[in-house]
Amino acid sequence: MSERNLAAAATVGRNDNRCEWRPKPKRPHCKCISTDQPPKRPDPAIYSQRQRLSQGLSTSWESPDIQTNWWDDWRLMDSILVRVHNESNEASAVNTLVQVRWAQYGIGTVFSSLGDQLISLGYAPDAKDLAFPINGAVRALGNDVSIEVRISHPHDKVADNNLGYQAIHGVRTSQVGKSPSKQFAVLNASAATETITLVVLANDIGGAVTPTSRVFAPGEQITATLTTNVPGSIVPPAGDFILKEATVVGYDSSGRLLGGVTFLVRVDS
DSSP, X not given: OOHHHHHHHHHHHHHHHOOOOOXXXXXXXXXXXXXXXXXXXXXXXXXOHHHHHHTTOOOOSSOTTEEEEETTTTEEEEEEEEEEEEOOSSOOEEEEEEEEEEEOSEESOOOEEEEEEEEXXXXXXXXXXXXXXXXXXXXXXXXXXXXXXXXXXXXXXOSTTSEEXXXXXXXXXXXXXXXOEEEEEEEOOSSSOEEEEEEEOSOSSOOEEEOSEEEEOTTOEEEEEEEOOOOTTOOOOTTOOEEEEEEEEEEOTTOOEEEEEEEEEEEOO
């Protein structure tokens, strides 16, 4: 073998047997999520009777976020008007589902769908006003209807303020006197015998309900009566009125809230 070939063979042998050190490639920078600060979440909300009762706050079934009736001759509006808020100032509420249902004016009555809308809310105090046109079935109820508004969002921060109601009837003392009363339906919608208790919330127009408690057969519905007696000490300004109300809420034997109704009295005489 020539000297040139011997040198080439020696070089190949050295390359085959040696281990070359090479630096490891740098790993990409890892951006980890810290659990010290939880993700910012929206809080779509509506006036919630259940939440307010659980917190011991004054509560009405005349929701400031739902409109159903005109006062001129106490008639239903052409659309149910709903206002939904975002109470989070850290996250917007994109694609919030708002569902509206209706039922006969009363406690425990069964709700049916009126429609739903998908909306987006900016940071608090952003709010959206929505209109849900009433249908023939709602119109057939006359002047009184119970409305339920349910809000849902997959990342909602607070669930207690996602369900709100409106169930009202209004009168004027100049038309009906100072001892007006209102009847309303009470239904046991369950398939079992149930004791339903009716409670009048604190008011200053002598609100009282009959019956206060009753055992219902499965599916049984009755008519209850709320009476009031406006005291003479409530005197409206000349040409004006003072609005008073009495609210009744219903509970089943386990203490579960079944619903409520509010009787609005415009003291104008």
